[in-house]
Amino acid sequence: MPSIQVRPATLRDAKAIAQIHSLSVQAAYEGIVPQAQLKAMSPEKSQAYWREAIEYCEPQVHVALEDDRIVGFVGFDRSRDEKSRPTTGEIWAIYAAPTHWSKGVGLALWDAARDGLQEEGCTTVTAWVPLRNERAMRFHELAGFKREMTTAKTAVVGGCKIEEVRLQRPLP
Incomplete structure (x- = not known):
């Protein structure tokens, strides 16, 4: 199996990022968000967001590559x-x-984000995760995040209200 490389995103990566974002959200939120709303979450709608994020480094964006293809x-x-x-x-x-779930991509991305946050002087890290997204919850918990149940809130994803909770972990 080819190894996963991680690097900072460039403006040329925005389209691929938006496509992965759309495909992943549609797969991850299946059964959580109605199908009609999932189909409406097109890459075109998020490409501008990711271009701006990359251009202004807010947030910092890194991509995972397998054989020079963003995954x-x-x-x-x-x-x-x-x-x-x-x-x-x-x-x-x-x-x-x-197509790359459970193949080490998330771990490689988490490692890069952790290193980047430590370089910025962060001592803890949080993530907001939908309570019903069991795959995401399991990933974060395996990475050492703990649920903060008192933070549960309602968020809107694709026009649908979902419950999410903040997870937190220290940075070594």
Whole structure:
């Protein structure tokens, strides 16, 4: 199996990131978000967001590559939560192409994000994960994140309300 390489994203990567984001959301949220809303989440709608994120480094975006093909991405930066400490980082988004789930892509992206957050002086990291997204919940918990159940809130994904919870872990 080819190894996964991770590098900072460039503007040329925005289209591939948007495509992976769309495919991954559609697969990950199947049964959680109605099919009509999932189909409406097109790559064209998120490509501008990812171009801007890459251009302004908010969040920082890295891509995972297998044989020079983008197979996943992660967006990370300081926490967006209002009352968080300046040393708290956040995984804003982490997705692998569904064809590459359980193949080490997420771990490679997590390693890159963790290293980047540590370089920024972060001592803890958080992520918001839908309670019903068992795959994402399991991934984060295997990476050492713990649920903060008192943070549960309702978010809107594709026009549908879902419950999500913040997970947190220290950065060594």
